[in-house]
Amino acid sequence: MTTMNNLGDLHLFYTPDIQPQHKAFILSEEESKHAVRVLRLSVGQQLQLADGNGGYYRAVITDAHPKRTVLEILEVSLAHGKRPYHLHMAIAPTKSIDRVEWFLEKATEVGVDEITPIICDHSERKEVKLERLRKVVAAAMKQSLSAYLPKVNPAIRFDDFIGHDFSARRFIAHCAEGEKEYLGNTLQPEEPAVVLIGPEGDFSVAEIQRATQAGYTGVTLGNTRLRSETAALVACAEVAILNRG
Amino acid sequence: MTTMNNLGDLHLFYTPDIQPQHKAFILSEEESKHAVRVLRLSVGQQLQLADGNGGYYRAVITDAHPKRTVLEILEVSLAHGKRPYHLHMAIAPTKSIDRVEWFLEKATEVGVDEITPIICDHSERKEVKLERLRKVVAAAMKQSLSAYLPKVNPAIRFDDFIGHDFSARRFIAHCAEGEKEYLGNTLQPEEPAVVLIGPEGDFSVAEIQRATQAGYTGVTLGNTRLRSETAALVACAEVAILNRG
Numbered sequence: 001m002t003t004m005n006n007l008g009d010l011h012l013f014y015t016p017d018i019q020p021q022h023k024a025f026i027l028s029e030e031e032s033k034h035a036v037r038v039l040r041l042s043v044g045q046q047l048q049l050a051d052g053n054g055g056y057y058r059a060v061i062t063d064a065h066p067k068r069t070v071l072e073i074l075e076v077s078l079a080h081g082k083r084p085y086h087l088h089m090a091i092a093p094t095k096s097i098d099r100v101e102w103f104l105e106k107a108t109e110v111g112v113d114e115i116t117p118i119i120c121d122h123s124e125r126k127e128v129k130l131e132r133l134r135k136v137v138a139a140a141m142k143q144s145l146s147a148y149l150p151k152v153n154p155a156i157r158f159d160d161f162i163g164h165d166f167s168a169r170r171f172i173a174h175c176a177e178g179e180k181e182y183l184g185n186t187l188q189p190e191e192p193a194v195v196l197i198g199p200e201g202d203f204s205v206a207e208i209q210r211a212t213q214a215g216y217t218g219v220t221l222g223n224t225r226l227r228s229e230t231a232a233l234v235a236c237a238e239v240a241i242l243n244r245g
Numbered sequence: 246m247t248t249m250n251n252l253g254d255l256h257l258f259y260t261p262d263i264q265p266q267h268k269a270f271i272l273s274e275e276e277s278k279h280a281v282r283v284l285r286l287s288v289g290q291q292l293q294l295a296d297g298n299g300g301y302y303r304a305v306i307t308d309a310h311p312k313r314t315v316l317e318i319l320e321v322s323l324a325h326g327k328r329p330y331h332l333h334m335a336i337a338p339t340k341s342i343d344r345v346e347w348f349l350e351k352a353t354e355v356g357v358d359e360i361t362p363i364i365c366d367h368s369e370r371k372e373v374k375l376e377r378l379r380k381v382v383a384a385a386m387k388q389s390l391s392a393y394l395p396k397v398n399p400a401i402r403f404d405d406f407i408g409h410d411f412s413a414r415r416f417i418a419h420c421a422e423g424e425k426e427y428l429g430n431t432l433q434p435e436e437p438a439v440v441l442i443g444p445e446g447d448f449s450v451a452e453i454q455r456a457t458q459a460g461y462t463g464v465t466l467g468n469t470r471l472r473s474e475t476a477a478l479v480a481c482a483e484v485a486i487l488n489r490g
Contacts, residue, residue, distance in 0.1 A: 081468065102347065109475045110467070144470045184486060222355070222485055223326065225389045230354045237482040240467055241429060 010058070011039055012048045012142045014149070020055060020078060024062070025071045032069040035061070046074070050141065052149030056080035080147035085243045086192040088114040088168065090161055091232045092199035095124040101136045103229040108140035108150050110233065111240045117155040122201035128155050158207055161196075162214040168192035172216040173231055174203050180218040184238045193239060195219075197232040255303070256284055257293045257387045259394070265300060265323060269307070270316045277314040280306070291319070295386065297394030301325035325392035330488045331437040333359040333413065335406055336477045337444035340369040346381045348474040353385035353395050355478065356485045362400040367446035373400050403452055406441075407459040413437035417461040418476055419448050425463040429483045438484060440464075442477040 013031050027035060035041045042064045049057040049071075056077040063070035089112055093100045104115065115137075117128045133152050141149050162170075169191055171183060187193055196203070196211065203211070212218065221234045258276050272280060280286045287309045294302040294316075301322040308315035334357055338345045349360065360382075362373045378397050386394050407415075414436055416428060432438055441448070441456065448456070457463065466479045 106475050106478075109469060109471050110479060111469060143472070146469060182486075182489065222489060224354060224356060224391060226354050227388070230351050233351070233478070234355060234482050234485075237479050238486055240479075241427075241483055241486065244427065244467060 010046055010048045011035070011041070012050055012145055014052060014138050014142055015049045016052050016149075018049055018051050018055065018057060020076050022073055025049065025057075025059065025073060027069040027071065029067050032065060032067050035069050036064050036066040047071070048145075050080075050147045050149075052138075052141065052147070054079045054082055054147050056147040077147075082148070083111055083113075083243065084190045085239065086113045086168065087111065087236065087239050088116070088166065088192075088194045089197065089232055089236065090116045090118045090194065091197040092120045092123050092228060093117045093125045093128050093155070094228050095200060097125070097128065099227070099229040100128065101133065103232050104133055104136045104150075104152070105140040106233050107236045108137050108146070109144045110236045112150050112236050113148070114151045114153065116153040116161060118158050118161050118196065119155055120158045120199050121204040121207055123199045125199075130154055158203075159210065162211050162216065166192075166194050168194045170194045170196075170211075170214075170216040171219045172196040172203065172208060172211040173219050173221055173235060174198060174208050175225070176202065176205060176208055178208075178218060180220040182238075183219045183221065183235055184242045186217065186219070187239065187242060189243050195232075195235045197228055197235065199228060255291055255293045256280070256286070257295055257390055259297060259383050259387055260294045260302075261297050261394075263294055263296050263300065263302060265321050268318055270294065270302075270304065270318060272314040272316065274312050277310060277312050280314050281309050281311040292316070293390075295325075295392045295394075297383075297386065297392070299324045299327055299392050301392040322392075327393070328356055328358075328488065329435045330484065331358045331413065332356065332481065332484050333361065333411065333437075333439045334442065334477055334481065335361045335363045335439065336442040337365045337368050337473060338362045338370045338373050338400070339473050340445060342370070342373065344472070344474040345373070346378065348477050349378055349381045349395075349397070350385040351478050352481045353382050353391070354389045355481045357395050357481050358393070359396045359398065361398040361406060363403050363406050363441065364400055365403045365444050366449040366452055368444045370444075375399055404455065407456050407461065411437075411439050413439045415439045415441075415456075415459075415461040416464045417441040417448065417453060417456045418464050418466055418480060419443060419453050420470070421447065421450060421453055423453075423463055425465040427483075428464045428466065428480055429487045431462065431464070432484065432487060434488050440477075440480045442473055442480065444473060
Protein backbone atom coordinates (compact mmCIF):
# COMPACT_ATOMS: atom_id res chain seq x y z
CA MET A 1 0.00 0.00 0.00
CA THR A 2 1.69 3.19 -1.09
CA THR A 3 0.66 6.73 -1.76
CA MET A 4 0.35 7.45 -5.43
CA ASN A 5 1.31 10.73 -6.95
CA ASN A 6 1.50 12.30 -10.34
CA LEU A 7 -1.00 9.94 -11.87
CA GLY A 8 -2.91 12.69 -13.59
CA ASP A 9 -1.62 11.80 -17.02
CA LEU A 10 -2.57 8.11 -16.95
CA HIS A 11 -5.90 6.98 -18.36
CA LEU A 12 -8.39 5.87 -15.72
CA PHE A 13 -10.61 2.81 -16.13
CA TYR A 14 -13.60 1.91 -13.99
CA THR A 15 -13.26 -1.72 -12.88
CA PRO A 16 -15.76 -2.53 -10.11
CA ASP A 17 -14.67 -6.18 -9.92
CA ILE A 18 -11.02 -5.65 -8.97
CA GLN A 19 -9.93 -6.62 -5.43
CA PRO A 20 -6.98 -5.27 -3.42
CA GLN A 21 -5.27 -8.68 -3.33
CA HIS A 22 -5.21 -9.04 -7.13
CA LYS A 23 -1.75 -9.16 -8.70
CA ALA A 24 -3.14 -9.18 -12.22
CA PHE A 25 -6.43 -8.17 -13.80
CA ILE A 26 -8.17 -8.65 -17.14
CA LEU A 27 -10.15 -5.70 -18.50
CA SER A 28 -13.71 -6.33 -19.69
CA GLU A 29 -14.29 -6.64 -23.44
CA GLU A 30 -15.57 -3.05 -23.61
CA GLU A 31 -12.70 -1.57 -21.60
CA SER A 32 -10.15 -3.70 -23.50
CA LYS A 33 -11.46 -2.35 -26.79
CA HIS A 34 -11.28 1.19 -25.43
CA ALA A 35 -7.71 0.70 -24.17
CA VAL A 36 -6.28 -1.03 -27.23
CA ARG A 37 -8.39 0.17 -30.16
CA VAL A 38 -9.36 3.70 -29.10
CA LEU A 39 -6.49 4.84 -26.87
CA ARG A 40 -4.00 2.56 -28.72
CA LEU A 41 -2.25 1.59 -25.49
CA SER A 42 0.32 -1.19 -25.85
CA VAL A 43 2.41 -3.59 -23.73
CA GLY A 44 4.47 -1.75 -21.13
CA GLN A 45 2.18 1.28 -20.95
CA GLN A 46 0.62 2.15 -17.62
CA LEU A 47 -2.94 3.00 -16.72
CA GLN A 48 -5.08 3.48 -13.63
CA LEU A 49 -8.08 1.57 -12.33
CA ALA A 50 -10.75 2.69 -9.87
CA ASP A 51 -13.18 0.24 -8.28
CA GLY A 52 -15.69 2.98 -7.43
CA ASN A 53 -15.41 2.21 -3.73
CA GLY A 54 -12.17 4.01 -2.88
CA GLY A 55 -9.76 1.47 -4.37
CA TYR A 56 -7.29 3.02 -6.79
CA TYR A 57 -4.74 1.00 -8.75
CA ARG A 58 -1.77 1.64 -11.01
CA ALA A 59 -1.26 -1.09 -13.55
CA VAL A 60 0.85 -1.94 -16.60
CA ILE A 61 -0.31 -3.72 -19.74
CA THR A 62 1.27 -7.20 -20.14
CA ASP A 63 -0.97 -8.36 -23.02
CA ALA A 64 -2.64 -5.71 -25.20
CA HIS A 65 -5.39 -8.07 -26.31
CA PRO A 66 -8.26 -6.04 -27.86
CA LYS A 67 -10.93 -8.13 -26.08
CA ARG A 68 -9.22 -9.20 -22.85
CA THR A 69 -6.34 -6.88 -22.07
CA VAL A 70 -4.14 -8.29 -19.31
CA LEU A 71 -2.70 -5.99 -16.65
CA GLU A 72 -0.16 -6.41 -13.89
CA ILE A 73 -1.05 -4.42 -10.76
CA LEU A 74 1.84 -2.24 -9.60
CA GLU A 75 0.34 -0.22 -6.76
CA VAL A 76 -2.83 -0.15 -4.70
CA SER A 77 -4.31 2.73 -2.70
CA LEU A 78 -7.44 2.24 -0.59
CA ALA A 79 -9.86 4.97 0.55
CA HIS A 80 -8.19 7.09 -2.12
CA GLY A 81 -9.26 10.74 -1.79
CA LYS A 82 -11.95 9.84 0.72
CA ARG A 83 -14.18 12.75 1.70
CA PRO A 84 -14.85 13.31 5.43
CA TYR A 85 -18.62 13.49 4.91
CA HIS A 86 -21.57 11.72 3.32
CA LEU A 87 -23.97 13.68 1.14
CA HIS A 88 -27.16 12.19 -0.23
CA MET A 89 -28.96 14.40 -2.76
CA ALA A 90 -32.61 13.62 -3.51
CA ILE A 91 -33.62 15.57 -6.60
CA ALA A 92 -36.83 15.73 -8.58
CA PRO A 93 -35.77 14.92 -12.15
CA THR A 94 -36.16 17.91 -14.46
CA LYS A 95 -38.51 17.87 -17.45
CA SER A 96 -35.47 17.97 -19.75
CA ILE A 97 -33.32 15.03 -18.64
CA ASP A 98 -30.19 16.84 -19.92
CA ARG A 99 -30.36 19.02 -16.83
CA VAL A 100 -30.36 16.05 -14.46
CA GLU A 101 -27.48 14.47 -16.36
CA TRP A 102 -25.61 17.73 -16.14
CA PHE A 103 -26.18 17.80 -12.39
CA LEU A 104 -24.94 14.22 -12.01
CA GLU A 105 -21.74 15.02 -13.88
CA LYS A 106 -21.02 18.19 -11.92
CA ALA A 107 -22.02 16.75 -8.55
CA THR A 108 -19.66 13.82 -9.11
CA GLU A 109 -16.84 16.30 -9.73
CA VAL A 110 -17.67 18.53 -6.76
CA GLY A 111 -18.56 15.72 -4.36
CA VAL A 112 -21.67 13.63 -3.73
CA ASP A 113 -22.12 10.11 -2.37
CA GLU A 114 -25.65 9.12 -3.21
CA ILE A 115 -28.34 10.46 -5.51
CA THR A 116 -32.02 9.51 -5.51
CA PRO A 117 -34.48 10.81 -8.10
CA ILE A 118 -37.71 11.71 -6.28
CA ILE A 119 -41.14 12.03 -7.88
CA CYS A 120 -43.06 14.97 -6.45
CA ASP A 121 -46.52 16.54 -6.70
CA HIS A 122 -45.29 19.05 -9.30
CA SER A 123 -42.99 16.66 -11.19
CA GLU A 124 -43.58 16.75 -14.92
CA ARG A 125 -41.18 13.85 -15.37
CA LYS A 126 -42.19 10.69 -13.54
CA GLU A 127 -39.41 8.34 -14.62
CA VAL A 128 -35.72 8.18 -15.41
CA LYS A 129 -33.49 5.76 -17.30
CA LEU A 130 -31.34 4.56 -14.45
CA GLU A 131 -28.67 2.89 -16.58
CA ARG A 132 -28.16 6.12 -18.52
CA LEU A 133 -27.75 8.14 -15.31
CA ARG A 134 -25.27 5.59 -13.94
CA LYS A 135 -23.20 5.85 -17.11
CA VAL A 136 -23.03 9.62 -16.74
CA VAL A 137 -21.80 9.28 -13.16
CA ALA A 138 -19.18 6.65 -14.10
CA ALA A 139 -17.86 8.85 -16.91
CA ALA A 140 -17.65 11.83 -14.55
CA MET A 141 -15.85 9.73 -11.93
CA LYS A 142 -13.21 8.79 -14.50
CA GLN A 143 -12.94 12.36 -15.79
CA SER A 144 -12.38 13.71 -12.29
CA LEU A 145 -9.90 10.92 -11.39
CA SER A 146 -12.00 9.96 -8.40
CA ALA A 147 -11.95 6.52 -6.78
CA TYR A 148 -15.53 6.74 -5.55
CA LEU A 149 -18.56 6.14 -7.71
CA PRO A 150 -21.64 7.98 -6.44
CA LYS A 151 -24.55 5.60 -5.95
CA VAL A 152 -27.57 6.38 -8.14
CA ASN A 153 -30.74 4.89 -6.69
CA PRO A 154 -33.94 4.08 -8.58
CA ALA A 155 -36.58 6.81 -8.63
CA ILE A 156 -38.88 6.81 -5.61
CA ARG A 157 -41.99 8.75 -4.64
CA PHE A 158 -41.46 11.76 -2.35
CA ASP A 159 -43.46 10.29 0.54
CA ASP A 160 -41.62 6.99 0.38
CA PHE A 161 -38.32 8.86 0.49
CA ILE A 162 -39.13 11.06 3.50
CA GLY A 163 -40.54 8.02 5.31
CA HIS A 164 -37.06 6.47 5.30
CA ASP A 165 -35.08 6.79 8.54
CA PHE A 166 -31.70 8.11 7.38
CA SER A 167 -28.87 8.44 9.92
CA ALA A 168 -28.20 11.98 8.73
CA ARG A 169 -29.29 15.60 9.11
CA ARG A 170 -32.21 16.12 6.75
CA PHE A 171 -32.93 19.26 4.74
CA ILE A 172 -35.52 20.41 2.26
CA ALA A 173 -34.54 23.30 -0.03
CA HIS A 174 -37.57 25.24 -1.17
CA CYS A 175 -38.70 28.71 -2.26
CA ALA A 176 -41.88 28.97 -0.18
CA GLU A 177 -42.31 31.50 2.62
CA GLY A 178 -41.31 30.57 6.13
CA GLU A 179 -38.28 30.27 8.34
CA LYS A 180 -35.30 28.84 6.50
CA GLU A 181 -31.61 28.50 7.27
CA TYR A 182 -28.54 28.41 5.09
CA LEU A 183 -27.36 24.84 4.68
CA GLY A 184 -23.73 25.72 5.48
CA ASN A 185 -24.71 27.62 8.63
CA THR A 186 -26.59 24.77 10.26
CA LEU A 187 -24.81 21.64 9.01
CA GLN A 188 -21.64 20.75 10.91
CA PRO A 189 -18.43 19.57 9.22
CA GLU A 190 -18.35 15.77 8.77
CA GLU A 191 -22.04 15.51 9.59
CA PRO A 192 -23.86 13.30 7.07
CA ALA A 193 -26.66 15.08 5.22
CA VAL A 194 -29.69 14.36 3.06
CA VAL A 195 -30.89 17.30 0.93
CA LEU A 196 -34.18 17.38 -0.99
CA ILE A 197 -34.36 19.50 -4.17
CA GLY A 198 -37.75 20.03 -5.79
CA PRO A 199 -38.98 20.11 -9.39
CA GLU A 200 -39.39 23.14 -11.67
CA GLY A 201 -42.56 24.20 -9.85
CA ASP A 202 -40.99 23.64 -6.41
CA PHE A 203 -42.34 21.33 -3.74
CA SER A 204 -46.03 21.66 -2.92
CA VAL A 205 -46.95 23.29 0.38
CA ALA A 206 -48.25 19.92 1.55
CA GLU A 207 -44.93 18.24 0.73
CA ILE A 208 -42.98 20.88 2.67
CA GLN A 209 -45.29 20.35 5.65
CA ARG A 210 -44.93 16.58 5.54
CA ALA A 211 -41.14 16.82 5.22
CA THR A 212 -41.01 19.20 8.18
CA GLN A 213 -43.07 16.77 10.24
CA ALA A 214 -40.68 14.00 9.20
CA GLY A 215 -37.71 15.94 10.60
CA TYR A 216 -36.53 17.88 7.56
CA THR A 217 -35.23 21.45 8.11
CA GLY A 218 -36.15 24.08 5.51
CA VAL A 219 -33.10 25.64 3.84
CA THR A 220 -32.46 28.30 1.23
CA LEU A 221 -29.52 28.19 -1.17
CA GLY A 222 -29.34 31.92 -1.82
CA ASN A 223 -31.37 35.00 -2.64
CA THR A 224 -31.78 34.35 -6.34
CA ARG A 225 -34.17 32.04 -8.13
CA LEU A 226 -32.19 28.94 -9.07
CA ARG A 227 -33.18 26.16 -11.42
CA SER A 228 -33.53 22.75 -9.74
CA GLU A 229 -30.22 21.42 -11.02
CA THR A 230 -28.39 24.65 -10.15
CA ALA A 231 -29.78 24.60 -6.62
CA ALA A 232 -28.71 20.97 -6.25
CA LEU A 233 -25.16 21.74 -7.37
CA VAL A 234 -24.90 24.80 -5.14
CA ALA A 235 -25.87 22.53 -2.22
CA CYS A 236 -23.06 20.10 -3.14
CA ALA A 237 -20.57 22.98 -3.39
CA GLU A 238 -21.72 24.42 -0.08
CA VAL A 239 -21.22 21.09 1.71
CA ALA A 240 -17.85 20.57 0.02
CA ILE A 241 -16.66 24.05 1.09
CA LEU A 242 -17.87 23.41 4.64
CA ASN A 243 -15.87 20.19 4.82
CA ARG A 244 -12.55 21.05 3.27
CA GLY A 245 -9.47 21.17 5.37
CA MET B 246 -40.77 53.93 -6.33
CA THR B 247 -42.24 51.03 -4.41
CA THR B 248 -41.13 47.64 -3.33
CA MET B 249 -42.46 44.92 -5.54
CA ASN B 250 -43.54 41.57 -4.21
CA ASN B 251 -45.07 38.41 -5.52
CA LEU B 252 -43.99 39.03 -9.08
CA GLY B 253 -42.76 35.49 -9.57
CA ASP B 254 -45.69 34.52 -11.76
CA LEU B 255 -45.40 37.41 -14.25
CA HIS B 256 -43.40 36.96 -17.44
CA LEU B 257 -40.14 38.91 -17.52
CA PHE B 258 -38.91 40.78 -20.59
CA TYR B 259 -35.43 42.19 -21.10
CA THR B 260 -35.75 45.83 -22.23
CA PRO B 261 -32.37 47.60 -22.03
CA ASP B 262 -33.80 50.87 -23.43
CA ILE B 263 -36.37 51.57 -20.74
CA GLN B 264 -35.74 54.53 -18.40
CA PRO B 265 -37.07 55.05 -14.85
CA GLN B 266 -39.02 58.18 -15.91
CA HIS B 267 -40.98 56.35 -18.62
CA LYS B 268 -44.73 56.17 -18.07
CA ALA B 269 -45.25 54.01 -21.10
CA PHE B 270 -43.05 51.72 -23.19
CA ILE B 271 -43.28 49.94 -26.55
CA LEU B 272 -41.79 46.45 -26.73
CA SER B 273 -39.42 45.68 -29.61
CA GLU B 274 -40.80 43.75 -32.55
CA GLU B 275 -39.24 40.52 -31.29
CA GLU B 276 -40.47 40.93 -27.71
CA SER B 277 -43.92 42.04 -28.97
CA LYS B 278 -44.20 38.88 -31.02
CA HIS B 279 -43.14 36.79 -28.03
CA ALA B 280 -45.66 38.51 -25.75
CA VAL B 281 -48.65 38.45 -28.09
CA ARG B 282 -48.10 35.48 -30.38
CA VAL B 283 -46.21 33.05 -28.15
CA LEU B 284 -47.40 33.86 -24.64
CA ARG B 285 -50.79 35.11 -25.94
CA LEU B 286 -50.86 38.00 -23.50
CA SER B 287 -53.68 40.50 -24.06
CA VAL B 288 -54.82 43.98 -23.00
CA GLY B 289 -55.02 44.32 -19.22
CA GLN B 290 -52.50 41.57 -18.50
CA GLN B 291 -49.38 42.43 -16.53
CA LEU B 292 -45.74 41.63 -17.17
CA GLN B 293 -42.33 42.58 -15.85
CA LEU B 294 -39.42 44.35 -17.50
CA ALA B 295 -35.74 44.33 -16.51
CA ASP B 296 -33.26 46.80 -17.99
CA GLY B 297 -30.27 44.60 -17.10
CA ASN B 298 -28.84 47.33 -14.90
CA GLY B 299 -30.91 46.90 -11.77
CA GLY B 300 -34.08 48.55 -13.03
CA TYR B 301 -37.17 46.39 -12.59
CA TYR B 302 -40.63 47.38 -13.81
CA ARG B 303 -44.18 46.12 -13.53
CA ALA B 304 -46.29 47.01 -16.53
CA VAL B 305 -49.72 46.37 -18.04
CA ILE B 306 -50.55 45.88 -21.71
CA THR B 307 -52.63 48.71 -23.18
CA ASP B 308 -52.30 47.66 -26.84
CA ALA B 309 -51.51 44.01 -27.62
CA HIS B 310 -50.06 44.82 -31.03
CA PRO B 311 -48.04 41.82 -32.29
CA LYS B 312 -45.19 44.05 -33.56
CA ARG B 313 -45.26 47.03 -31.18
CA THR B 314 -46.97 46.06 -27.96
CA VAL B 315 -47.72 49.13 -25.84
CA LEU B 316 -47.32 49.03 -22.07
CA GLU B 317 -48.22 51.34 -19.23
CA ILE B 318 -45.62 51.32 -16.45
CA LEU B 319 -47.19 50.69 -13.05
CA GLU B 320 -44.19 50.38 -10.75
CA VAL B 321 -40.45 50.91 -10.84
CA SER B 322 -37.77 49.43 -8.59
CA LEU B 323 -34.12 50.45 -8.96
CA ALA B 324 -31.07 48.44 -7.84
CA HIS B 325 -33.48 45.51 -7.62
CA GLY B 326 -31.83 42.54 -5.85
CA LYS B 327 -28.44 44.21 -5.99
CA ARG B 328 -25.58 42.00 -4.79
CA PRO B 329 -23.10 43.53 -2.29
CA TYR B 330 -20.09 42.47 -4.38
CA HIS B 331 -18.63 42.55 -7.87
CA LEU B 332 -17.31 39.33 -9.40
CA HIS B 333 -15.47 39.25 -12.71
CA MET B 334 -14.80 35.74 -14.04
CA ALA B 335 -12.16 35.35 -16.76
CA ILE B 336 -12.50 31.87 -18.22
CA ALA B 337 -10.67 30.12 -21.02
CA PRO B 338 -13.44 28.95 -23.37
CA THR B 339 -13.76 25.17 -23.43
CA LYS B 340 -13.22 23.14 -26.60
CA SER B 341 -16.92 22.28 -26.60
CA ILE B 342 -18.70 25.64 -26.45
CA ASP B 343 -21.71 23.98 -24.78
CA ARG B 344 -19.72 23.90 -21.58
CA VAL B 345 -19.05 27.63 -21.64
CA GLU B 346 -22.68 28.33 -22.39
CA TRP B 347 -23.66 26.11 -19.51
CA PHE B 348 -21.32 28.06 -17.23
CA LEU B 349 -22.79 31.37 -18.38
CA GLU B 350 -26.31 30.21 -17.63
CA LYS B 351 -25.46 28.86 -14.19
CA ALA B 352 -23.19 31.75 -13.22
CA THR B 353 -25.98 34.18 -14.09
CA GLU B 354 -28.29 32.30 -11.75
CA VAL B 355 -25.78 32.00 -8.91
CA GLY B 356 -24.30 35.51 -9.32
CA VAL B 357 -21.66 37.03 -11.57
CA ASP B 358 -21.18 40.58 -12.84
CA GLU B 359 -18.72 40.33 -15.68
CA ILE B 360 -17.31 37.50 -17.79
CA THR B 361 -14.30 37.68 -20.10
CA PRO B 362 -13.25 34.76 -22.31
CA ILE B 363 -9.44 34.52 -22.16
CA ILE B 364 -7.23 32.81 -24.73
CA CYS B 365 -4.39 30.91 -23.05
CA ASP B 366 -1.30 28.92 -24.02
CA HIS B 367 -3.22 25.63 -23.76
CA SER B 368 -6.48 26.89 -25.26
CA GLU B 369 -7.79 24.64 -27.99
CA ARG B 370 -10.55 27.13 -28.74
CA LYS B 371 -9.30 30.57 -29.79
CA GLU B 372 -12.59 32.34 -30.48
CA VAL B 373 -16.18 32.62 -29.29
CA LYS B 374 -19.41 33.88 -30.81
CA LEU B 375 -20.05 36.82 -28.53
CA GLU B 376 -23.67 37.41 -29.59
CA ARG B 377 -24.51 33.78 -28.84
CA LEU B 378 -22.97 34.02 -25.37
CA ARG B 379 -24.83 37.24 -24.66
CA LYS B 380 -28.13 35.61 -25.65
CA VAL B 381 -27.48 32.77 -23.19
CA VAL B 382 -26.85 35.27 -20.40
CA ALA B 383 -29.96 37.30 -21.21
CA ALA B 384 -32.12 34.17 -21.22
CA ALA B 385 -30.68 33.10 -17.87
CA MET B 386 -31.26 36.57 -16.41
CA LYS B 387 -34.93 36.35 -17.37
CA GLN B 388 -35.24 32.78 -16.11
CA SER B 389 -33.79 33.72 -12.73
CA LEU B 390 -35.91 36.90 -12.49
CA SER B 391 -32.81 39.02 -12.03
CA ALA B 392 -32.62 42.73 -12.87
CA TYR B 393 -28.90 42.63 -13.65
CA LEU B 394 -27.46 41.39 -16.92
CA PRO B 395 -23.90 40.10 -16.54
CA LYS B 396 -21.55 41.83 -18.97
CA VAL B 397 -19.92 39.48 -21.46
CA ASN B 398 -16.73 40.98 -22.86
CA PRO B 399 -15.05 40.05 -26.14
CA ALA B 400 -12.35 37.36 -25.94
CA ILE B 401 -8.92 38.69 -25.02
CA ARG B 402 -5.45 37.16 -24.80
CA PHE B 403 -4.31 36.07 -21.33
CA ASP B 404 -1.43 38.56 -21.18
CA ASP B 405 -3.62 41.45 -22.23
CA PHE B 406 -6.08 40.53 -19.50
CA ILE B 407 -3.59 40.30 -16.65
CA GLY B 408 -2.00 43.56 -17.80
CA HIS B 409 -5.22 45.37 -17.00
CA ASP B 410 -5.32 47.26 -13.70
CA PHE B 411 -8.56 46.09 -12.09
CA SER B 412 -9.70 47.69 -8.83
CA ALA B 413 -10.27 44.27 -7.31
CA ARG B 414 -8.56 41.36 -5.56
CA ARG B 415 -7.13 39.14 -8.27
CA PHE B 416 -6.96 35.35 -8.21
CA ILE B 417 -5.76 32.60 -10.50
CA ALA B 418 -7.26 29.13 -9.94
CA HIS B 419 -4.88 26.42 -11.10
CA CYS B 420 -3.89 22.79 -10.43
CA ALA B 421 -0.10 23.23 -10.44
CA GLU B 422 2.04 22.69 -7.36
CA GLY B 423 2.73 25.60 -5.04
CA GLU B 424 1.15 27.56 -2.25
CA LYS B 425 -2.52 28.18 -2.82
CA GLU B 426 -5.36 29.48 -0.71
CA TYR B 427 -9.08 28.84 -0.72
CA LEU B 428 -10.88 31.70 -2.42
CA GLY B 429 -13.46 32.04 0.37
CA ASN B 430 -10.78 32.08 3.08
CA THR B 431 -8.83 35.01 1.66
CA LEU B 432 -11.47 37.13 -0.06
CA GLN B 433 -13.42 39.44 2.25
CA PRO B 434 -17.18 39.97 2.02
CA GLU B 435 -18.09 42.83 -0.38
CA GLU B 436 -14.55 42.89 -1.76
CA PRO B 437 -14.58 42.97 -5.57
CA ALA B 438 -12.79 40.03 -7.18
CA VAL B 439 -11.35 38.91 -10.50
CA VAL B 440 -10.88 35.14 -10.88
CA LEU B 441 -8.98 33.45 -13.73
CA ILE B 442 -10.03 29.92 -14.75
CA GLY B 443 -7.81 28.02 -17.20
CA PRO B 444 -8.51 25.76 -20.18
CA GLU B 445 -8.79 21.94 -20.21
CA GLY B 446 -5.00 21.60 -19.93
CA ASP B 447 -4.76 24.21 -17.15
CA PHE B 448 -2.67 27.38 -17.33
CA SER B 449 0.94 26.96 -18.38
CA VAL B 450 3.60 27.33 -15.70
CA ALA B 451 4.74 30.53 -17.43
CA GLU B 452 1.22 31.95 -17.30
CA ILE B 453 0.92 31.21 -13.60
CA GLN B 454 4.26 32.95 -13.00
CA ARG B 455 3.30 36.02 -15.01
CA ALA B 456 -0.07 36.26 -13.26
CA THR B 457 1.62 36.00 -9.87
CA GLN B 458 4.01 38.79 -10.84
CA ALA B 459 1.00 40.85 -11.94
CA GLY B 460 -0.55 40.55 -8.48
CA TYR B 461 -2.73 37.46 -8.83
CA THR B 462 -3.00 35.09 -5.86
CA GLY B 463 -3.05 31.34 -6.57
CA VAL B 464 -6.21 29.64 -5.33
CA THR B 465 -7.63 26.13 -5.28
CA LEU B 466 -11.33 25.35 -5.52
CA GLY B 467 -11.16 21.99 -3.78
CA ASN B 468 -9.34 18.69 -3.59
CA THR B 469 -10.89 17.09 -6.65
CA ARG B 470 -10.07 17.59 -10.31
CA LEU B 471 -12.75 19.89 -11.70
CA ARG B 472 -13.50 20.66 -15.33
CA SER B 473 -12.95 24.31 -16.28
CA GLU B 474 -16.61 25.22 -16.25
CA THR B 475 -17.23 23.37 -12.99
CA ALA B 476 -14.32 25.17 -11.32
CA ALA B 477 -15.66 28.50 -12.57
CA LEU B 478 -19.12 27.83 -11.18
CA VAL B 479 -17.77 26.63 -7.84
CA ALA B 480 -15.88 29.95 -7.61
CA CYS B 481 -19.13 31.87 -8.22
CA ALA B 482 -20.93 29.78 -5.57
CA GLU B 483 -18.09 30.30 -3.10
CA VAL B 484 -18.19 34.08 -3.53
CA ALA B 485 -22.00 34.10 -3.31
CA ILE B 486 -21.93 32.06 -0.09
CA LEU B 487 -19.28 34.38 1.36
CA ASN B 488 -21.43 37.44 0.65
CA ARG B 489 -24.89 36.42 1.68
CA GLY B 490 -26.55 37.99 4.67
